Amino acid sequence: MRLAEVLDEHVVVVGQSWPNFEATIQGLLDVLVQASRLPADSVSITLEQVCQRERQSSTAMLDIGVSIPHVRTDAIDGIACALAVAPRAVYEVAFGLPISIVALVVSSVTLATEHLQFLSSLSLVLQSERCRSELKRASTAAEVLTVLQSFDGQGGALL
Template identity: 30%
Template sequence: MKLSSVLAPERIKLGLSGSRKADVIAELCDLAVASGRVHDRDEVLRLFYAREELKSTGIGHGVAIPHAQSDSVEGIVVALGVSRRDIDYDALDHQPVHIVFLIAAESHQSIPYLSLLSRISRLMRKDDLRARLIDAGSPGEALAIIEDEERDW
């Protein structure tokens, strides 16, 4: 599953307002809810926070991928947030985060959900891709950057 196939400009926010993990997750969860495919914001938000209690989803290199599965989600919904300011995320490498991909998935969507997590992790290993996303001037440009990167996959 290509990341660009489940991401849309209306679920991309450049210039996140939050500077802490919980605030950023809530901000991106609201974008997912606005898609109309996340039906219980409070439950899904609670699941994101519970997942963070197990282990931080700040995977390193300035990237975090908060994720949760719930019966109150239809299919898979991805939101992307980018911030030039440091986000205090308690990342595994103890560095601030600048790029956050939030994934909300329907409970029985485990295989595509895990595939998408893996794909984002691999994509975000690329220094130049991370830099281009941080410098993107619009949500449409951010999506085009991802689409361009995925053409060779």
């Protein structure tokens, strides 16, 4: 699976901020619904699942300002991802620490291996300081996608 198969301009949000983690996830779930990647009737349960997962173990990498919340659900058949990038913060965690890049990943319950591979690959891309810096400077979804593709394994293959 290639990054471009999961992310496009319809699921990338640039410059938006939310007051907290839950509002961020709600906003990104709404983006997935608007892009026809997630059924509208599954938003409430998916929000609860993501928040519950986050309470068990945070997906925020505070030292680099990245969060990759994720959940496996029977609401979809494949893998969906919504990405938010902001120069300062998409949301702030405790003590005002900024999270500037959030990638919400929603995968089918039947894709356990693919889910983990996608998370691992996405995490590796977002751990690049240069990539994060370029993402935060991007002003459009198209620019974000170009940056990600340039850092995505030199050819776009995530899986």
